[in-house]
Amino acid sequence: MHTVGDLLRQWRHRRRLSQLDLAIAADVSARHVSLVETGKSRPSADMVLRLADQLDVPLRERNRMLLAAGFAPRYAERPLDDDALSAARDAVERVLRAHEPYPALAFDRRWNIVMTNRAVEPFFADVDPELLRPPVNLVRLGLDPRGFAPLVVNLADVRAVFRSRIRRQLDIAPDPELMALHEELLEPDSENAPSGSVASDVVMPMVLRLDGREVRLFSTITTFGTPMDITLDEVAIESYYPADTQSAAYFEEPEGIRPWPTGG
Secondary structure (H helix, E strand, O other): OOOHHHHHHHHHHHOOOOHHHHHHHHOOOHHHHHHHHHOOOOOOHHHHHHHHHHOOOOHHHHHHHHHHOOOOOOOEOOOOOOHHHHHHHHHHHHHHHHOOOOOEEEEOOOOEEEEEOHHHHHHHOOOOHHHHOOOOEHHHHHHOOOOOHHHEOOHHHHHHHHHHHHHHHHHHOOOHHHHHHHHHHOOOOOOOOOOOOOOOOOOEEEEEEEOOEEEEEEEEEEEOOOOOEHHHHOOEEEEEEEOOHHHHHHHHOHHHOOOOOOOO
């Protein structure tokens, strides 16, 4: 079992900071950081959170640090449909609805879809029902040949962006399920490797062939700014935008929005 000093050192190394760097950022002495890491000083709960904040440690991992230091977890983890999260859930729903007629969805830290708007269904019209059984994973849905991967014209670029995002997640906080997903769908190979590098994964380019038409989209990801709940800390909203007027027309036609299927 890791001590709080072990965890602090691991996170400091992940962030490529020296003890002095962390001490200056947290406004404490480098000696104190050293004593905590070596187990010669027991930090208070506030000090654990102070150091974790400077290291940008995710809320889930902050709880782990608190437990290792002998304190109770500070951050709750409630399902998104919990009454306590009703305001946040309503906010996510409003964002998704407001984005119609264009597709948008919310997913958790393992890329499992937790909420969608009505414009998402055209992406999944020909998806194998097996992939639509909860939890529906966005990465698997997008890259699995049984999903809508056959519809993605620039699949190699999309795969490269997913690979970059998940590698960054794993660098921030290792996760066995996320690593398994990476190994299953994102390990580079000669067949799927992109011919060139993707310029940015902040705006993700995607070209789909839907209903005999080429639809060009880009997407952006939104997260909660200052969440105090682990679930909210790990929820992201991905919104897809048409890249040209012809693509916009695909979704703006009367049949462009159809209800999300309830069965599977």
